[in-house]
Amino acid sequence: MLCDICKQNVATVHLTQMVEGKTKKVDLCEACSKEKGVDDPTGFSLADLLLGLGAAQEMAQAAAGTDLKCPACGFTQADFKKTGRLGCADCYTTFAEGLEGLLKSMHKGTKHIGKIPQQLQQHKDCAEKLDRLQKQLEKAISDEDFEQAAVLRDEIKHAREGLDSPAAGQTP
Numbered sequence: 001m002l003c004d005i006c007k008q009n010v011a012t013v014h015l016t017q018m019v020e021g022k023t024k025k026v027d028l029c030e031a032c033s034k035e036k037g038v039d040d041p042t043g044f045s046l047a048d049l050l051l052g053l054g055a056a057q058e059m060a061q062a063a064a065g066t067d068l069k070c071p072a073c074g075f076t077q078a079d080f081k082k083t084g085r086l087g088c089a090d091c092y093t094t095f096a097e098g099l100e101g102l103l104k105s106m107h108k109g110t111k112h113i114g115k116i117p118q119q120l121q122q123h124k125d126c127a128e129k130l131d132r133l134q135k136q137l138e139k140a141i142s143d144e145d146f147e148q149a150a151v152l153r154d155e156i157k158h159a160r161e162g163l164d165s166p167a168a169g170q171t172p
Contacts, residue, residue: 003029005036070094123163130159 001011009029016025028036069076075087077095086092092099116124133156140149 001027003027003032005029005032068094126159126163130156130163133159 003009003011004027006029009031011027012030013028013033014025015028016023070087070091071094072090073087075091075094077098080086080091080095086095133152137149137152137156140146140152
C-alpha cells in the first residue's frame, strides 16, 4: 500500500478517524508521517486526531493565559493535548469551560443520560400507574362515585400485585 501523500513510498503508518459516521483512513510512509508530526509528540496531538483538527487548540483558547492544573491528580491541559484523555473525574470540573465545546461537538449534549434496564423501567412504569390510580380513587371517593371507586380499588390491587412480583424487578 502506497503513502496517500507522496504516492511513492510504502505506507507504514495507518490512521483511522470516524467523521459524521463515516470512516476516513490515511496511510502514510515514515517520511510523510514525520513531516506531519505524527511521531513527534510536540507536533502531533492525539486529542486533535481523536476530537477533530483544532480541538486541543480550542480547549487551550478557552482557558487562555491560565495554566490550569487539576487539584486532585495534577493533570494539565498539555497532558490532555498529548494523551487525549483526562486524569480523573475532577478534571471534568477543572477543565469544564474548555471541555464543554469539545463535548458538544462530539456528542448530542454535555450531560450523560444513559439507559434504564428494562425490568427497572417496567417497575417504574408500574409504580407511576399505581400513583395515578390512587389519585383517581381519591377523586372518585370525594365525588361520591363509589362504583368507579370500586373499579379503581380492584385495578390498584392488581397493580400492586404486579409491582410486588419478581417479573417487575423485585427479588422474591
